[in-house]
Structures are given as C-alpha cells and as structure tokens.
Amino acid sequence: MKVSELVKKGGFKAFNECVDKEILGVYISDMVSDIIGIGPGNLLVTLQTHKNLIAAANLVDVAAVVFSRGKTPTEDVIALANKAGIGLLGFDGDTWTLAKKLYELGVR
C-alpha cells in the first residue's frame, strides 16, 4: 500500500506533502536509538515530534511517520521532513488504537 492510499482510507491528518512511498511494514517506537535498527520502507508510528526523530527516520528510509495522540510537529521539524521527502501524518487516538486501525486497513 502507498502512503497516499493510507491517508485516503484512514483519514489521517497530513502535515506535509511527501514522496508517495510504498509501505513495506510498520514499526512502533519512541526511541531514536531503537529506530536506527529498522529496515527501509517502514511506516513509523511514534509520539516523538523532535528533529532527532526525522534525522533517524531519514537514515533508515521510512515510508512515512505517523504521530499518535494528536502530537503535532513544529515548523522546523516539518521543514526537515519536507527536505527529506518524509510524509508526516497525524492520528488523534492512542498508539494501540492506531495499530489496530492500520491492521484493519490492510497494512502489515
């Protein structure tokens, strides 16, 4: 599934426009030091909204980042994500609810 299809199906808030990458998996983590171990193409679900997260997400070539619990990135974080072509999405519910929703939408 492409990121654009996920946004359309799931009604996620999009904080920016991004490269429409293929989602190859999902990874849930709030630790930058943990994220650097994942492979390319993952949809990263997190509560963290700081620049370090985008720096790590770019290194491991995530498909997009979804912030749960209504977390909103600041302008400088969005600017860095734009430069890296990383889509930033928002979800108002908690991470567990988001995980269930992603599964129901067919993201594996």
Next chain:
Amino acid sequence: MTAANAKAACNHKWSMSNVRGGYLVIEGCFHCGNKISFFSAEPVPPIDEYREGDHFWSHMGNFQASKFDLKCDKCQKNVPLKEVMALMLCMRCNPECGVFKAGSQEKGQKSWVYVALCANTSHASGKCIATEGIRVLNEYFNFGLQDRSKKIVVVPCELRKSVDTCQGIVLADVGLTELY
C-alpha cells in the same frame, strides 16, 4: 576457495548484530578543554568527576543510545563498530567544514551526510573510526533505499571542523524524559 577468500569475494548483505542499549556519556576536561564520549551499558550512566593524568574529566551530559556491529548474512563476516559512539546528521552549517565538503562532492544525488562519532571527540589522540567501519556503515544504510536518487554518506568525525559550533543532530534520545 578458502573461507578468507570467500569472505573477500562476498557481495555482503549487512545486518545489525550485537545490538545493545545504554547511554552515550559525554565528558569534558576544564583543564585542556578536550571532550570525550563513551558508551555505558550500566542501568544508570556514570556522572562522576575524576582525574586521569593531567585531565580532570567532568560529566557534560548523557543520552539513551544504542550500539551495534554489522554482520554479513551471506558469509558471516562480522565488523565490530566499537569505536562508533553515535551517528549525527550534518545540517550543513559551515562550508569550511570537512563534513560539509563531503556532502558537496555527491553530484546529482540527494545525499545526506551522517557523521560517525568516535570516543575522542576532540581527536587529541589523532585516532578516529577505522576505514572498514565507515565503508560497511555506508553499504548497510544505502541498501534497499526506495528512492534510487537518494544516498546516505557516512563519514568519520575527524572531518568535522569544530565540535563546539557544529549544529548536527545526534541520533540519540535527547529529551526523552521530557515527553510528558
């Protein structure tokens, strides 16, 4: 073909191995102004001040971080990355910096330069990360990128012009405890 020759001929596919969590601890000597960093696997990172020859090391900060090695899935060759303390994204703040220049050499690529930080932050010892470590980090992080025009460039921190004015983003868990 011998095992050594097989490893030399292998088109490696690297995976992380020996991943361990801990803290990146940074210390500074007020006497000489040098900075050092090390990885602590202790449950609570050390914050003690201590003397070491002419140095008087004081704790400057610590961040949750992880260390890892890289191992080839095909030939089982293992490259220990014991000198690598953390990775840092270059924010291209200084055109005079060697890291900035490394990024500028990648013509026609959407290149992102990441600096592999070693323990000798001030490089007073003249040592930095071994060439093989830098090479395998580049191979690992460029494998499987969806965007073929994107390139990750990992360079050693000895290229950095100034640790004090550098605006790079260290890939460590800064401010994690401030989340809520």
